[in-house]
Amino acid sequence: MGAVVRRHGRGLTAVAAALGLTAGLAACGHPGDSDGVTLRLVAADYGDSPANASQKYWTTLADRFEASHPGIRIKVAVYSWNDVDRRVKDMVARGDAPDIAQIGAYADYAAQDRLYSADDVLSIPTEANFLPALRTAGEVSRIQYGLPFVASTRLLFYNRTLFAKAGIGGPPTTWEELRDDAALLKAHGVKVPFALPLGPEEAQAETMMWLLSGGDGYVNDIGSYTLDSKQNVRTFTWLKDNLVGPGLTGPTPPARLDRAEAFAEFADGDVGMLNGHPTLMKTADDQGVKFGMVPLPGPDGRAKAAMGVADWMMAFKQGGHKAEIRTFLDYVYNDTNMLSFCREYDLLPVTTSASQAMSGAHSAGRLGPFLDELPSAELYPVAKTSWAAVSADIKKTIGSAVAPGADPASVLGALERSAQATDNAD
Known part of the structure; x- marks a missing residue:
């Protein structure tokens, strides 16, 4: 985990x-x-x-x-x-x-x-x-x-210097603002407007942040997996169509981008926004990056919950x-x-x-x-003995949900069926 x-x-x-x-x-x-x-x-x-x-x-x-x-x-x-x-x-x-x-x-x-x-x-x-x-x-x-x-916990980090150069007055408060800010950053030559690390290192964390932002998560109130819920499908469809598709997530496909690489690029001043944990502050400070931190927004405002680990x-x-x-x-x-x-x-x-x-x-x-x-x-649903296997599947698979030509509903559906089978086996 x-x-x-x-x-x-x-x-x-x-x-x-x-x-x-x-x-x-x-x-x-x-x-x-x-x-x-x-x-x-x-x-x-x-x-x-x-x-x-x-x-x-x-x-x-x-x-x-x-x-x-x-x-x-x-x-x-x-x-x-x-x-x-x-x-x-x-x-x-x-x-x-x-x-x-x-x-x-x-x-x-x-x-x-x-x-x-x-x-x-x-x-x-x-x-x-x-x-x-x-x-x-x-x-x-x-x-x-x-x-x-x-x-x-996790917060949205943003590079204040890059925001100022792009004429962006403050951090995004909705998904639409996040997309628009990423587009402005790209137009001003930022290499990675929004880093989306869905590679195998820790894709389960980035995924959960976005699922919570979209109004759902990995499990429902009674602890059953809900990976392919309507909200979760909507979330990954939005990521694919609004960030990945327009080229706002940088040259490395999200499925091959690990968190360590994304953090290093942020510390180098090449990333406009990404989700990060507290130790990113020191890494960025050491490289002289001026940054701000806010909760990851949801579709219409603040997300219902942050991710904790x-x-x-x-x-x-x-x-x-x-x-x-x-x-x-x-x-x-x-x-x-x-x-x-x-x-x-x-x-x-x-x-x-x-x-x-x-x-x-x-x-x-x-x-x-x-x-x-x-x-x-x-x-994370750490009380479930199935979680380790489900998390491993997410790490291997979830990045493909935002690839060109992919169907997020199909990818999430396959993950849900595998999760249920693993859970029932336990």
């Missing part, structure tokens, strides 16, 4: 891969101690260089925790996002599940009855502190197993350390630790108290607009 954010930029992929190979070798805690309990935590790396690798955060946090809880040791292994889900899957398969995992998805493990529920491993104040939309997204059959760890904590039952896990997770989720992690990586806190603290602090800065979207954001 992917992380809330993977930092992109030239040269960063190799760094992340190197971190994935080495970070897991480092651990804090003292597994050889005979007294007390040692908890094993596997976590994902959010850093984009050795200087801000997540291992540093977890080592520091674990050292502080151990100092005040002498009976509990924490052994941490941190892996890159390319490796961490597979590492945990392999551990579980060989009967060696960690006590706690901080990864991208929880539903398969919940379906296999391998996880503690939230009320098993969180105090009542900590459990009640999650933002409601995120708490609900962690539920399977109304029982919460996925514990949101950090979150992100969460990464998840989960506690495995295999080791049987329920009480110790509860003590540690209550510490992980206190406001000081939550805010420290989120500020380090430009992410959003998942608890009400930390969100309020960030919103009221000057340090929230430009994260404020993303934070404002979070309480009402809609997330």
Whole structure:
């Protein structure tokens, strides 16, 4: 499913891969101690260089925790996002599940009855502190197993300099204005008026943003897939006819454009508009791009909801350390630790108290607009064990819906039938 954010930029992929190979070798805690309990935590790396690798955060946090809880040791292994889900899957398969995992998805493990529920491993104040939309997204059959760890929302980024050169006074507030602005940008020589990354890297995110903008989404109120609903077909037909067809999405076909490339082009000043997450701010700043951010508009005004993404904590039952896990997770989720992690990586806190603290602090800065979207954001249908396979199908296929001569209804219909079949098989 992917992380809330993977930092992109030239040269960063190799760094992340190197971190994935080495970070897991480092651990804090003292597994050889005979007294007390040692908890094993596997976590994902959010850093984009050795200087801000997540291992540093977890080592520091674990050292502080151990100092005040002498009976509990924490052994941490941190892996890159390319490796961490597979590492945990392999551990579980060989009967060696960690006590706690901080990864991208929880539903398969919940379906296999391998996880503690939230009320098993969180105090009542900590459990009640999650933002409601995120708490609900962690539920399977109304029982919460996925514990949101950090979150992100998406906004429409636009290049203020390019807008000014094209004589555009402000960001679009409707689809029609977005199309007209893209046409003006193209007329003034902008290489990519609107970047539409529907390539295999993270097409499921771009797709969901547009489906929500058009008034629907991936599932209905009872959790059934609705990929080929009338609203969704209308949305992709509009994209094909109004952005892609007139050449307003640049020289690379959307089906071959990945998010990393789109972000890099925005940072180079070649993109007028695109949907982005908070870390794009730093990437653009580093390149001197002056930009603004607003919610993605809908057909007649503001979209009904923004897209939210969460990464998840989960506690495995295999080791049987329920009480110790509860003590540690209550510490992980206190406001000081939550805010420290989120500020380090430009992410959003998942608890009400930390969100309020960030919103009221000057340090929230430009994260404020993303934070404002979070309480009402809609997330991927991560509670469905079928979602991983459906997401993979979307990544492979959805870009073809806007190709020349394509029929969006047929592409979405095929995706819907496949999704229903996968869901029924589960």
